[in-house]
Amino acid sequence: MSPTDSTQHAVVTPEGLQALFEALKRRNYRVIGPILRDGAIIFDDIASVGDLPKGWTDEQDGGHYRLHRRDDGALFGYAVGPHSWKKFLLPATQRLWSAERTEHGVAITPEPRPSERFAFIGVRACDLNAIAIQDRVLIGGAQADLRYQSRRQGAFIVALNCGVAGGTCFCASMHTGPKASGGYDLVLTELVDDGEHRFVVGVGSEGGGTVLAELPHRSAASEEVAAAEAVVAHTLANMGRAMYSDDVHDLLLRNLDHPRWDEVAARCLTCGNCTLVCPTCFCTTVEESSDLDGSRTARSQRWDSCFTMDFSYIHGGSVRATARSRYRQWMTHKLATWWDQFGTTGCVGCGRCITWCPVGIDITEEVAAIRGSEPS
Amino acid sequence: MEGLERIVKEHPFFAGMQNAFCDLVCGCARNVRFEAGQYLFHEGEPADWFYLLRHGRVALQVAVPGRGAVTFQTMAEGEIVGLSWLIPPYRWTYDAKAIGLTRAIAMDAKCLREKCEADHDLGYEMMKRFMPVLIQRLQATRLQILDVYGTPA
Amino acid sequence: MTAAITAADPMVPRVARVLRRRRNGPQVFTLDVEPEDPAPAFAPGQFSMLTAFGVGEAPISASGDPAEPGRLVYTIRAVGPVSSALTRLGPGDLLGLRGPFGMGWPMVEAPGRDVVIVAGGLGLAPLRPALYRLLAERARYGKIVLLYGARGPADILFRNEIESWRRRLDIDIAVTVDHAPPDWRGHVGVVTRLIARADFDPLHAVALVCGPEVMMRFAIAGLGEAGLADDAIYLSMERNMKCAVVFCGHCQFGTVFVCRDGPVFRYDRVRSLLAVKEI
Numbered sequence A: 001m002s003p004t005d006s007t008q009h010a011v012v013t014p015e016g017l018q019a020l021f022e023a024l025k026r027r028n029y030r031v032i033g034p035i036l037r038d039g040a041i042i043f044d045d046i047a048s049v050g051d052l053p054k055g056w057t058d059e060q061d062g063g064h065y066r067l068h069r070r071d072d073g074a075l076f077g078y079a080v081g082p083h084s085w086k087k088f089l090l091p092a093t094q095r096l097w098s099a100e101r102t103e104h105g106v107a108i109t110p111e112p113r114p115s116e117r118f119a120f121i122g123v124r125a126c127d128l129n130a131i132a133i134q135d136r137v138l139i140g141g142a143q144a145d146l147r148y149q150s151r152r153q154g155a156f157i158v159a160l161n162c163g164v165a166g167g168t169c170f171c172a173s174m175h176t177g178p179k180a181s182g183g184y185d186l187v188l189t190e191l192v193d194d195g196e197h198r199f200v201v202g203v204g205s206e207g208g209g210t211v212l213a214e215l216p217h218r219s220a221a222s223e224e225v226a227a228a229e230a231v232v233a234h235t236l237a238n239m240g241r242a243m244y245s246d247d248v249h250d251l252l253l254r255n256l257d258h259p260r261w262d263e264v265a266a267r268c269l270t271c272g273n274c275t276l277v278c279p280t281c282f283c284t285t286v287e288e289s290s291d292l293d294g295s296r297t298a299r300s301q302r303w304d305s306c307f308t309m310d311f312s313y314i315h316g317g318s319v320r321a322t323a324r325s326r327y328r329q330w331m332t333h334k335l336a337t338w339w340d341q342f343g344t345t346g347c348v349g350c351g352r353c354i355t356w357c358p359v360g361i362d363i364t365e366e367v368a369a370i371r372g373s374e375p376s
Numbered sequence B: 001m002e003g004l005e006r007i008v009k010e011h012p013f014f015a016g017m018q019n020a021f022c023d024l025v026c027g028c029a030r031n032v033r034f035e036a037g038q039y040l041f042h043e044g045e046p047a048d049w050f051y052l053l054r055h056g057r058v059a060l061q062v063a064v065p066g067r068g069a070v071t072f073q074t075m076a077e078g079e080i081v082g083l084s085w086l087i088p089p090y091r092w093t094y095d096a097k098a099i100g101l102t103r104a105i106a107m108d109a110k111c112l113r114e115k116c117e118a119d120h121d122l123g124y125e126m127m128k129r130f131m132p133v134l135i136q137r138l139q140a141t142r143l144q145i146l147d148v149y150g151t152p153a
Numbered sequence C: 001m002t003a004a005i006t007a008a009d010p011m012v013p014r015v016a017r018v019l020r021r022r023r024n025g026p027q028v029f030t031l032d033v034e035p036e037d038p039a040p041a042f043a044p045g046q047f048s049m050l051t052a053f054g055v056g057e058a059p060i061s062a063s064g065d066p067a068e069p070g071r072l073v074y075t076i077r078a079v080g081p082v083s084s085a086l087t088r089l090g091p092g093d094l095l096g097l098r099g100p101f102g103m104g105w106p107m108v109e110a111p112g113r114d115v116v117i118v119a120g121g122l123g124l125a126p127l128r129p130a131l132y133r134l135l136a137e138r139a140r141y142g143k144i145v146l147l148y149g150a151r152g153p154a155d156i157l158f159r160n161e162i163e164s165w166r167r168r169l170d171i172d173i174a175v176t177v178d179h180a181p182p183d184w185r186g187h188v189g190v191v192t193r194l195i196a197r198a199d200f201d202p203l204h205a206v207a208l209v210c211g212p213e214v215m216m217r218f219a220i221a222g223l224g225e226a227g228l229a230d231d232a233i234y235l236s237m238e239r240n241m242k243c244a245v246v247f248c249g250h251c252q253f254g255t256v257f258v259c260r261d262g263p264v265f266r267y268d269r270v271r272s273l274l275a276v277k278e279i
């Protein structure tokens, strides 16, 4: 099988998956995947297939997330949780540089480029798109975020075609899923229903093909490829949410003074949870630190949220002083102005912001409310 | 008289006005000149005249206890000094003082009011010319009140 | 995927040394600084990110002569921790410098036309490099008009320089103050009132406007009344800014980023955004 021929598929068993983790570790990747912790499925280091949340699924709705047992041993039988891969590619805090006062002046030492290489296991179509969007923002412009770039270029991505749609998922509406369409090294589709528990594997890069060649695998039968397609089709047909998105850019921008913004502002706590969980939100701020005598100083960067007052502060006051304007900024940015700024959507329909909003504010419902109020 | 007519017609305030109206207006006009420091009028006096500046600069001032005469606006060539003649009780609400040698067309307010009353077409023409001036002054005052350059405490 | 990637880390400042510090008015100081390694030349209207070590970083517009790239000049008003720390620096002190960033004034579109500059308060600082350029290449432009408004006489920036420009006969200058003490002999009233008095050809002019946002809105209205088309008016916007290279998200102004697409915008391109409150 030619390594980059994505029309050819292989089949591996859960043991083959274990072999994949080992092959990646041998190549000095830090293998990251879904694990169950504190009542949620999150992303962290995984040592073996045994760390995956086998036999678990999640129930998601606006402001609601609960885990349940499945009646099978699926390893990826759930949707996305509160974490996204930006936690690793664009860490919540990172130092940018430090400076030291010397006899002759000030010596600035840039923080070295990170050398860590991640292998991400189970990257869903929505999140692949989210990574591609952050790529555009952070390394696709005139200037590149060098730390992001290093982590990104070093990463090995094992994608996953979703076997279940979460209650808040709407990737189909955003044309971002549930099938992974590129941007990965390998892609898995889990087959649990018919007999043997196995994965249909597709190859997306030369590196992916080389790794696959080292694993115990066989060629996929045409029924297996069809079964994998059926898994995706089933997920597609069971999306928890829908949002007609083709005209949403213009819809929102011509409704910047819609009364619905007041209505949502009355519910929004401006807690910023939605921005923390969103896989495309990239906003950051910087902080200064110094030792007691001020001879060593450093600047670090941390995630910020457009829901804070400080975010838009210019001396005298915040530009976006009201919850109305801050929610509007967030939502219009995701769905509308992102297109103007970066030529892509800023929302991939992962549903995290709906699930993790403490008051269950639902971006799809907000769009529908505005659309529904327009004379058609 | 010939010269005055030309001067009135050339003043931006009357730009493009029909000759018939101009003739009426000129009947109320005369040429004046103020030396630096001389007052065009004082607060509280009857607004019998207003002025179309041709040259020089005029400070509009109000007396503020403890601060003396505070200039809140300066008027320059091409502009109008005095709006209170338009509305009863026709009294000035500030002082107008020439900062340097100032030449102006003085308009007899009573004369013009009577002509406008007699000929509403002229009255309407005058209103159309005065309204924008009033609105612009109002807007400028609004901006001034906002004190936009102030450093917030 | 990754377009032109510069090898240098855009978030890391270079070190620069203060050569000179002058006071321009209450809380306003101008620093002349010299980078330790040569810094890229700047265009009028561009800004840099200045670091006061241990305190933080702030966007500050270049206010010096673009023909003198070795000496960078910044005019800073102390309003908070970073700007205050910067204004306390004196000769020999070190600061951090990133940039220049952003789109500047339309110097290439202006030749052959009249140029009307409307500045309010500190807004004269980002316009000064444009004035230097206009005067250096005086023959290439039509009339040059500078209309400048400040709060009071003590707040007028670059007084000596304005006086020396006044002595040139090829630039019309009018300065006005909002609040005047009795000894002030100049104009009183807001800067927008100077527009109607100024002599320029509105059909063959560009206007460069910088000052507080409200003042710019009024100035734009005044320029429109004077006959300038929306696409002949340029303004410089201010928004919170943490990175100046589009990474931090703070300076979004609806569809645009002030750091990348501005700070200088052609008015017709942001007219609809300026009309939306709290955008």
Ligand SMILES: Cc1cc2nc3c(=O)[nH]c(=O)nc-3n(C[C@H](O)[C@H](O)[C@H](O)COP(=O)(O)OP(=O)(O)OC[C@H]3O[C@@H](n4cnc5c(N)ncnc54)[C@H](O)[C@@H]3O)c2cc1C
Pocket (backbone or CB within 6 Å): A313, A314, A315, A316, C047, C056, C057, C058, C059, C060, C061, C062, C075, C076, C077, C078, C079, C080, C081, C082, C083, C084, C122, C125, C126, C237, C238, C239, C240, C241, C242, C263
């Ligand atoms: C493109 C651009 C050019 C500028 N040029 C100049 C200049 O030439 N001279 C000058 O004195 N000032 C200029 N400013 C404003 C200057 O950046 C702010 O006054 C400064 O950031 C305030 O920081 P601070 O810590 O002193 O004050 P604080 O008011 O305590 O600021 C807290 C934080 O809010 C943000 N902030 C506050 N005010 C502003 C503001 N007006 N603009 C952007 N961010 C702000 C900063 O991120 C700052 O870290 C410019 C701003 C922009 C965006």
Ligand code: SF4
Pocket (backbone or CB within 6 Å): A274, A277, A278, A279, A280, A281, A334, A346, A347, A348, A349, A350, A351, A352, A353, A354, A363
């Ligand atoms: S806006 Fe919400 S649904 Fe869209 S990508 Fe962000 S978290 Fe997911």
Ligand code: SF4
Pocket (backbone or CB within 6 Å): A267, A268, A269, A270, A271, A272, A273, A274, A275, A307, A353, A356, A357, A358, A359, A360, A361
């Ligand atoms: S929409 Fe929900 S999650 Fe986002 S800030 Fe408002 S309350 Fe918090």
